[in-house]
Amino acid sequence: MTDAATTTATAPADRIEESMHDDLATTLDPERAHALDRAHVFHSWSAQAALDPMVITRAEGSRVWDGQGREYLDFSSQLVFTNLGHQHPRVVAAIQEQAARLCTVAPAFANGTRSEAARLVASHTPGDLDHVFFTNGGADANEHAIRMARLHTGRHKVLSTYRSYHGGTHLAVNVTGDPRRWPSDHASAGVVHFFGPFLYRSPFHATTEAEECQRALEHLEQVVAFEGPGTIAAVVLEGIPGTAGVMVPPRDYLAGVREICDRYGIVMIADEVMSGFGRSGRWFGVDHASGGAGVVPDLLTFAKGVNSGYVPLGGVAISDAIFATFAHDRYPGGLTYSGHPLACAAAVATIRTMEDDDVVGRAAALGDDVLGPGLRALAERHPWVGEVRGTGAFWAVELVRDRATKEPLAPAGGSSPEMAAVLGGCKERGLLPFTTDHRIHVVPPLTTTPDEARAGLRILDEALTAAHAAA
Known part of the structure; x- marks a missing residue:
């Protein structure tokens, strides 16, 4: 090959590398990042004019650095999702390797990375939750779990606790119990709220955990009776409520909810978006129930820690009974990026790291x-x-x-x-x-x-x- 030909062949790669260097340089300037943020970025849950966001320029392990080079110990895991810490080399390498091989593929096609991610998730979910529907995050995981429950039961109402958070989309924020739902709640989403157990601020005037558990279960059963068991599709509970206050349920509470759901044909949905994938010291919050024997819900939603938030990913783990509902009848739902290869590669690396490193x-x-x-x-x-x-x-x-x-x-x-x-x-x-x-x-x-x-x-x-x- 002549020198001219060599120059022609390598020039595009040189230009790409130069462009990448220029693109990176513009994003590393903290003052520019802050100015453009204030000019163009609309932040969640915020009054926009009052914001002065910290610029994060790099992170490693349990630490992050701001635009002035100050170092911080991250006791937030950002929004409680960097379970493996920042820039974990095994997860970063998995994303890079997947990007070099297959960046994206539509969800209708089978893909080895997505398949392995589903297998790994199912290997740790309790009971027969062996089928996985991937979503982009926790809110849409809860949305789809509720849709599955409604289609499975032919009922519409959903019960959830007042002290809870289930996501920011329309249905998920209505299922949420805390005040963040108020501006969007028009009492039209088929959601009924009840009180879950919380001994420190007991709504039941309980003085012991056993009393709180018993009275909370009696209260739930009364709500079911007055709402009409035949109208209720699902009870949605966080395995351990997260942003509402990290309230570990009494040891027998979730088993009691499971029994009520079984008695009335109600689907039990465990929201493990925040409490799942090791956050609580067990793989899932429901694993703490019944003194560590655990409880098996009908549907389990997850996100965040499944891949430490490196690429957006969530999902619904589905029991055999609910899977059978859609074995021959079409499930009327889906997402463009369901089981995105980059997100699933991060999940595979995250779960294998969790297994290998205990x-x-x-x-x-x-x-x-x-x-x-x-x-x-x-x-x-x-x-x-x-x-x-x-x-x-x-x-x-x-x-x-x-x-x-x-x-x-x-x-x-x-x-x-x-x-x-x-x-x-x-x-x-x-x-x-x-x-x-x-x-x-x-x-x-x-x-x-x-x-x-x-x-x-x-x-x-x-x-x-x-x-x-x-x-």
Whole structure:
């Protein structure tokens, strides 16, 4: 080949590499990123004019860096999804390898990466949840699970708890129980809410976990009776409620819900979007039920930790009985990117890493040995801490003005000067917390080391001390 021919053949690759370098350079400028964000990006759950978002330029493991080069310990896992931490080399390599081989394919075609991802998910879901419908995230997973339940039963109503979050799409936000649903709730989605168990703020005047469990189940059965069992398609429950407060259910509660659903032919849907894939120190939140014997729902939804959020992915794990409903009758639903190869490659690498490195066991130990004892010790020192609760790498610190009255330190859906002071103190000291209302959720990556976890708890301790002294 002549020199001229060689130059002609290699020029396109050179130009592509140069363009890639230029594209990357424009995105690495933090000041430009912030300016363009404010000019063009519309943020979720926010008043746009009041925003001043932190620019994150890089991340690794349990740490992130902002545009000024400051380092933070990530106690939020972003939105509780980076279960394997940031930039895990095995997951990054899997995405790169998949992109080089097959970036995308329509969901109607079989693909080895999607098939393996489904097999791996099914290998860890409880019972006969062996069929997987992939979605783009948790909200549409819940939407499709409810559609499946309605078609399977021929009924329309859906029951869910007041303290819950199930997603931001129209149906999912109506199934949500917390105040985020109010602006979109016109009582037209066929959703009925009830009270789930929460001993610290018991709606049943219970004084023990056993009382709370019994009275919560009696309440649910009354709601079913008054709504009409023959009208109810599904009960939707988070395996462990997440943004509502990390409220681990009493050991027999989910088994009691399972029994009520079985008695009345109601589909039980477990929302494991946040609590699934090791977050709680078990593969799924429902695995904690009945003292660790677990409970098998009819449908189980997932997202977030299935691939540490590296590429958007969610799904519904489906029981044999519900699968049979659609074995010969068409399921009227689908998504353009269902089981996207890049997302599924990340899932395969994530789940295999979790298996190989015993990530679930490490999360359980992190909760038992570090986070649980550390947070309980912190509660003894700080009058604003009303309660700490959780399991694995899934904890909530409930902040109150008065331990006797349990008055929250901030209102539902809002903040307060005291909460702002605590959060500001955390960030000043190099900690990114996850907060909802008057709570700080301690939800670091499952791969966080014990020393990193202790460092984060020390910062939270210092921030609480400083904020209380200044109040």
